[in-house]
Amino acid sequence: MKTQPFLAITSGFLAVASSLSAQPTLKEAFKNQFLIGAAVNQRQFSEQDARGAAIVKAQFNSITPENVLKWEAVHPQPDEYNFEPGDRYVEFGEKNGMTIIGHTLVWHSQTPRWVFQDAEGKDLDREALLTRMSNHIHTVVGRYKGRIKGWDVVNEALMDNGMMRQTRWLKIIGDDYIVKAFEFAHAADPNAELYYNDYSLENETKRNACVELVKKLQARGVRIHAIGTQHHNKLASPTLAQMEKTLVEFSKLGVKVCITELDVDTVASSQRNTSADVADVTRQTGTDNSQASGLPDDLQQKQAQRYAEMFALFHKHADKIDRVTLWGVTDADSWLNRPGRVNHPLLFDRNGKPKPAFDAVIKAANPPTIPIVP
Numbered sequence: 001m002k003t004q005p006f007l008a009i010t011s012g013f014l015a016v017a018s019s020l021s022a023q024p025t026l027k028e029a030f031k032n033q034f035l036i037g038a039a040v041n042q043r044q045f046s047e048q049d050a051r052g053a054a055i056v057k058a059q060f061n062s063i064t065p066e067n068v069l070k071w072e073a074v075h076p077q078p079d080e081y082n083f084e085p086g087d088r089y090v091e092f093g094e095k096n097g098m099t100i101i102g103h104t105l106v107w108h109s110q111t112p113r114w115v116f117q118d119a120e121g122k123d124l125d126r127e128a129l130l131t132r133m134s135n136h137i138h139t140v141v142g143r144y145k146g147r148i149k150g151w152d153v154v155n156e157a158l159m160d161n162g163m164m165r166q167t168r169w170l171k172i173i174g175d176d177y178i179v180k181a182f183e184f185a186h187a188a189d190p191n192a193e194l195y196y197n198d199y200s201l202e203n204e205t206k207r208n209a210c211v212e213l214v215k216k217l218q219a220r221g222v223r224i225h226a227i228g229t230q231h232h233n234k235l236a237s238p239t240l241a242q243m244e245k246t247l248v249e250f251s252k253l254g255v256k257v258c259i260t261e262l263d264v265d266t267v268a269s270s271q272r273n274t275s276a277d278v279a280d281v282t283r284q285t286g287t288d289n290s291q292a293s294g295l296p297d298d299l300q301q302k303q304a305q306r307y308a309e310m311f312a313l314f315h316k317h318a319d320k321i322d323r324v325t326l327w328g329v330t331d332a333d334s335w336l337n338r339p340g341r342v343n344h345p346l347l348f349d350r351n352g353k354p355k356p357a358f359d360a361v362i363k364a365a366n367p368p369t370i371p372i373v374p
């Protein structure tokens with residue numbers, strides 16, 4: 001059918017008009033600053049959760065797998081890999097032109113007990129565990145070589161007191177297990193970016209320990225592209241000054257910073273506990289259901305203000321930051337919801353609607369210009 005010139009012009013005009021009035025998206029708003037990512041679950045990347053998938057496609061240009069590439073999921077038994085979900089995850093990212101992140105290779109959590117044991121249940125020795133680590137990393141990183149842009153190679157190796165966490169990895173291999181993990185990952189995909197990822201890096205003791213750790217890795221010739229700082233934050237902690245100090249100190253090491261698991265816990269009784277240790281968070285059960293019927297308006301505003309301030313800070317230091325990733329899409333998906341504990345930590349509510357925090361983040365992308373007083 002021949003298009004009527006008048007109709008063509010009118011529909012062209014309408015398309016422009018509607019795109020102008022449309023709410024800006026997160027990835028558009030920060031396109032000159034950093035990537036903006038979300039941790040996605042299987043229901044989202046398989047598009048079974050169509051609403052969640054649509055939000056991810058519209059708003060984010062990077063994805064992290066919330067669980068499917070963790071050891072217990074991808075390598076549940078010594079001779080069994082389960083790549084089906086990981087393959088779908090990577091395909092989803094490719095189909096939508098996203099920067100695809102891998103999470104995580106070496107961690108104390110969500111790693112089966114057998115990893116550290118022989119067939120008789122006895123602890124492996126250093127060499128045997130290194131071989132197992134190497135095989136796992138080569139198999140998983142190798143499978144997605146050139147497709148996954150960067151990997152959280154080691155997750156949460158430090159304690160809040162700045163000591164190395166006493167994991168099976170450390171006890172059996174010794175403290176060069178981190179160096180080895182990075183070397184294996186680099187050999188498996190020489191072009192992949194490699195990250196060290198941890199939480200509470202805004203606390204001075206842990207920040208300093210991380211700086212020392214990264215210096216040691218660099219002295220051993222390890223290629224580390226960025227430090228991932230998780231940012232499982234509360235309404236008031238850590239402070240902006242703490243966050244800023246961490247960004248600046250890490251950047252002095254010649255590495256980039258990624259904000260890897262951002263959320264803002266709104267539940268009153270969580271505010272006291274500043275630990276983002278998975279074990280601590282999981283233990284907080286049944287203690288506070290005060291937000292089961294929704295997030296009260298004052299807290300909605302408080303959270304929006306908090307997100308605004310954090311993104312203003314990230315914006316200010318955009319030259320140091322590669323990516324800001326939220327740990328989930330809507331409030332309903334968040335790991336911070338526990339039985340008897342409804343939480344509201346993210347930018348989209350349980351109906352998939354942008355919250356005041358979303359608007360605040362978009363605004364922070366375009367800070368008002370400060371008039372120059374002559």
Ligand code: XIL
Pocket residue numbers: 066067155230261276278335
């Ligand atoms: C969490 C997931 O969101 C949950 O679904 C899972 O049950 C436990 O792990 N730090 C990390 C993430 O590095 O892998 C954790 O993800 C949250 C804390």
